[in-house]
Amino acid sequence: MKPKLLAFDLDGTLLTTDKTISPRTLEVLIAFQRAGGRVAIASARPAVGTAVYSRMLKLADYHGLVIAYNGAQIVDQTTQQVIFEKQMDPDTARAFIRNAERFPVSVLVDDGRTYFSNDPDGYKVEHQRSVIGIPIEKHVPLADFVDFPLCKILVMGHGDVLDRVTPEITAPFADVFDFFRVGEYYLEVTFKGFSKASGLKAIENRLGISRAEMIAFGDSQNDAGMLAYAGIGAAMRNGEAPAKAAADVVTAYDNDHDGIAHFLTENPAVDLEMIDF
Numbered sequence: 050m051k052p053k054l055l056a057f058d059l060d061g062t063l064l065t066t067d068k069t070i071s072p073r074t075l076e077v078l079i080a081f082q083r084a085g086g087r088v089a090i091a092s093a094r095p096a097v098g099t100a101v102y103s104r105m106l107k108l109a110d111y112h113g114l115v116i117a118y119n120g121a122q123i124v125d126q127t128t129q130q131v132i133f134e135k136q137m138d139p140d141t142a143r144a145f146i147r148n149a150e151r152f153p154v155s156v157l158v159d160d161g162r163t164y165f166s167n168d169p170d171g172y173k174v175e176h177q178r179s180v181i182g183i184p185i186e187k188h189v190p191l192a193d194f195v196d197f198p199l200c201k202i203l204v205m206g207h208g209d210v211l212d213r214v215t216p217e218i219t220a221p222f223a224d225v226f227d228f229f230r231v232g233e234y235y236l237e238v239t240f241k242g243f244s245k246a247s248g249l250k251a252i253e254n255r256l257g258i259s260r261a262e263m264i265a266f267g268d269s270q271n272d273a274g275m276l277a278y279a280g281i282g283a284a285m286r287n288g289e290a291p292a293k294a295a296a297d298v299v300t301a302y303d304n305d306h307d308g309i310a311h312f313l314t315e316n317p318a319v320d321l322e323m324i325d326f
Contacts, residue, residue, distance in 0.1 A: 050280060051320045053262040055081060056089040056116065056249060057309060058275075059102060061268035062285050063090070065305050068180075070105050074310040081313070081321065082111035087258065089114040091245045091265070091275055093201070093229075093237055095159050096124045098181035119229075119239045119271055120248030121200035133251040135240060136198040138225075145202060145222050145238065147192035152214040154206040154236075159183065160197050167191040172207050173234045202238035211236055229271040237271060246274035264319065266300075266309055267292050281319070283312055 055078065057063045065071055070078075082088055088106060090099050096117040103115060108126035115124045123133040142158075149156050155171030157164050164178055164185040178185045188194035204211070204218065215236060219228045227244070229237040240247075245267075253260055265272075265279035268288035273295035276282030284296035287303035298316075300308035313319055 050264075050318055051262070052086065052264045052280070053258045054087045054089060054249075054252065055264050055266075055313075056091045056245075056275065056279065057266040058245075058268060058272050059090060059092050059094070059099065061287060061304055062266050062272070063102070063304070063309065070102065071307055071310070073307045075105060077310040077313055079107055082107065082113065084321075087111070087113065087256075089116055089248075089252065091116040091120070091248060091267075091272075093119045093231065093271060094181055095161055095183075095200075096122060097161060097183055100182075114252065116245060116248035116252075118200035119237065120243055120245045120251075120275075121240065123248055123251055132255055133248070134200065135243065135247075136200055137202075137240065139196075139198065141222070141225055142199045142202065143192045143195055145226065146195060147190065148221060149202075149204055149218050150190055150192060152218060153210055154204050154214065154218070156191055157185075157203040157205065158191070158195060158199050158201075165191060165194060171205060172210075173205055177203070177205065204236040204238065205234050206236075208233040229269075231269055231271055244274035245272060246278035249275055249278050264313075266312075267296075268304065283309075 096115045099115050103126050112127045121135045150167050155168040155174050157166045167189050169185045169187045225241050227239050261280040263279040264281045265275045266283050267276050268285040270291040273291045276296040282296040284292040284299050285304050285308050286300050300312045302308040302311045
């Protein structure tokens with residue numbers, strides 16, 4: 050297989066435990082782009098929250114892509130043009146937020162520049178804000194404040210709290226939204242039937258790169274659709290069971306030991322002969 054697109058999740062996949070890209074992995078991915086390939090960050094984050102890694106990968110030099118909000122938005126990093134976007138129905142989004150605000154959780158939404166929350170002091174909210182690198186404002190009730198389009202809603206709380214209240218938060222909206230529990234304290238709310246795989250499909254439709262020419266890497270439940278959609282889906286050795294079940298293969302090395310770089314340069318199913326390593 051000669052891939053034309055490499056897509057990868059950030060945390061637990063491209064990034065090491067200390068939230069950086071290893072020199073060897075960076076070298077391989079930049080060489081792939083220099084040889085004419087396209088690279089896409091596929092993240093649950095808003096696009097702004099991927100900016101530091103986009104710069105490290107030099108995506109702006111090679112029309113690299115950011116698939117943000119679990120596939121709901123795609124941004125060309127050279128032109129900063131949004132080439133695809135799917136927004137939630139405003140009334141339904143407000144209804145969900147209003148219901149969620151009845152429970153002891155923090156609800157976060159953003160407009161691409163700022164986070165807005167009913168409880169900025171809630172569990173791990175400041176950590177989330179610092180990771181994304183945008184300011185946060187408090188608005189109560191949040192549902193009454195939101196009058197702008199949303200691509201994703203994030204619910205945060207202690208793990209035991211989310212375990213207890215998630216069924217009541219999600220049940221009234223099970224027909225319109227999908228819900229992904231990511232780690233202990235995140236509940237991601239996305240479009241029904243929509244995922245990072247939808248982002249890959251949008252790239253296929255708009256850029257003419259077939260799914261058979263894509264390799265996707267991921268480690269979490271919200272990566273499973275992308276791993277199943279790509280021509281080769283590679284779950285990280287450190288990945289969760291749902292990611293490994295959806296993937297074609299599991300990398301021999303984890304995210305702290307250049308799992309992506311080893312896979313691309315040592316797997317006989319991947320043809321990168323045009324790159325001088």
